[in-house]
Amino acid sequence: MVRSLCLNRFCDIAVIVRIDPQLLLRFLSPYRHYLVGERGMNWPRHPDVTNYRQSMQILITLGPDAPSRMVEGLYYVSQLSDDASCQQIVELAIDAGIDLGVYQSAPEDIAIRVWIENPSILLQAYAEKHRIKSMKFVSYYPRQTTIPDFTYPNDQILSKLEATLNYTYAYTRTGCGMRVLPLTKHNGFWLMIRHGAFMRRSGTVQNDGSVGQVVYRPEYYDSVIYNADTGELAVNASTKNERINYCKCLGFCLFGDGSFFDIQQRKSKYSLSPLIDLNRLSLVSCDIEEIESISLCELLIRHRSWQQDVEVRRADDVFAAIDEDSRNLFDDSSQIKLVRAKFRIKFLDQQIRHVTIRPPGTVIFDRASDYCVISSWLKKRGFLGAFCETTSSLTSPGTPGSPENGLISRL
Template sequence: MATFNPRRFAQPDTLKLIAHNRLVEFLQPFATYLVDRGLTLPSGNGAEIDYGKLSMILMSPDENTPSELADALYYVHEMATRGEMDVLLEAAKEAGFALDDDSDTSPADVAVYVWLKDRDLLEKKHAEMIALRPKSFEYFAGKVGGPNPIPNPTAKKISDIQAHLDAWFLENKRGDGSKVFVFPDEANSKAWILVRHGKPLRREGTHDGGKSSSIYFRPEVHDVLIYNALLDEIAIVRSGTKGEKNLYREAFGLHLFGDADYFPGGDKFTLQPLLTDGVDSLVCTDIEGIEWIKLREVQRYWGGTQKEIETRRADDLFAAMEVRDASFSAKAKLTSAVFTVKFESVKTPRSVTIRPKNVAMYTRDEDSVRVEKWLTNRGFASAPKLEENNLEIVENVDAALAYA
């Protein structure tokens, strides 16, 4: 069951923005539960809904709340924003059930409408939204090591992957019923993969009418992976456990590339250019769309019996070191670096963190294309192996960079 934490959707003013008949249709499957909570849905077009009572019920779920209602509220709530409304309107139009022209339609109204028409479509768009959120990834190289055709899994392949994942999830107390969504980009250079699955059961104490009790439920989680066709590598969002990351490398390697050990890993990033090239390692004039890059923070590992780590931070660390006529020691062991990146079309600079051997964190996922090219050009990231028969893939990636 999804975890529902109402903030927008359950507010009375928001509920009133949803077409009366549409809201009643949305709630009708749960009419018995609502009656038990003290609310009877109106049966006629002219009858009003008690929005205050409905809001109170939705914002205070109890142990009898139907899991289907919690799921419906969760997905509608997540998609009831102005940004997602545009996505849903376009998706509904493409699916052949566009809304009637109405300038007063609210984001919540659109989300409920799409849920009623095609629940799977709304879930897919929600998965796509989640897939584009993550900022911190762990990278694992594929065996080809260079440009590789992007996988286009069939429904059978997706089903096989889900079965593979479910076997591990069941054995490790996470339940079955996982769902996999794949979203290739327009240039066919990357594929975003979202895995929706359960977490281990959670027990929470409850207090009702002076009586102490407890409820058990299985929280839902979304893990994100990104396959990069140019580099032949898979990036896995760092929120998962080590076991889950190994599972994804095995399952997607086996079912998409025919080899469970297709993504063995290896070193992706190094901070050595900071030591050998100094401020010149920050040059970005060859990367379209980036104005400048500054080094803001580094961590140095001194080790010893106390495993000492030193952090040095400044608005511009190289400029600060120049004032003191200082420099990095060629033997320094840098374990992390934070860069400030100014993009041409963005007013506020953004942060990029690199941690050898294979971790990167971005403020926005859309920053990754340009930043990864800069990292590769300056020697911070491993370069792909380019071969004659892979030039078309490289051209597609360059097109994606121009589009970004």
């Protein structure tokens, strides 16, 4: 049985045939010694007659000896060849003064040309692409009441953070290769953190029909948001242990104290009491210009009894459903506890997304880039604790290519 060990990542090999032959050869040139000497590739004399079939055969069977930079470049090109990503790459490239070639270039051509000139631009676009995905944030606050003055972490501190995280992830057998990508530095920071996970094995079918096996380490991206006004650290990660690890590593690297953040969450950021005190009025959004309307679509209620009585109210509009049946949502507010609430938010662009709040410190967004807008609404309606009154002051990640975006220097 054939086995191959690939510790990098898979890429969409079909992207090879969509790249201009001259650009493909230019991209592969730094790895010519490996491709010709180690893999037996017949280097074409003329770029227009590149043997795509041979290139695909070689690239699809890459082993652990493959140049990681080559595999990484192909991966990012394949992941950022959609129209939306291409538009962002074009804007970033223009700001960086990169020549994009002929006007008729395909998205794959633009992506690989920019990778050749400045790979960090594709890293930035990829981090932004992950930022708009659904994310669950859990908030942690400093143990001390006085928030220290904030200094944006420079490259030296970020490198120290990468090294510290690499050590902890290697200790837990989830690999190294940590990369910290800063997206903003206004009144705090928003970091995208790339890391590995436990090894995976998958069965494969080789080109000759034989059965094989590939071993690889998946790639994940986590998000960390720090608010300098409140000292809040909002962490998006798969497991509780990973979230605690980020608290300790960031506390150590930024403030010299691994126990700087309270991992016991003794402060409650979110409260659902406005739903009881104000009912429908707690959903008013006319003072948030990006939002058209908000409705409560799900509510988890725990009744105070020995039977662990939990009630779930779910509807397109819970308050409207209650009104139609002339029912009372909260018969006795002293005998219940609101555990979780899910809101349906309609934005001015007619897009509908959801946000879920679970006290003391958990929020789930359909789209993480809504963080600041929704935090502003939560603050104005009283869903945030008194000590978080300035939570929404952290702006969205810097405009691509702006001086506030510190990613370019992180390659």
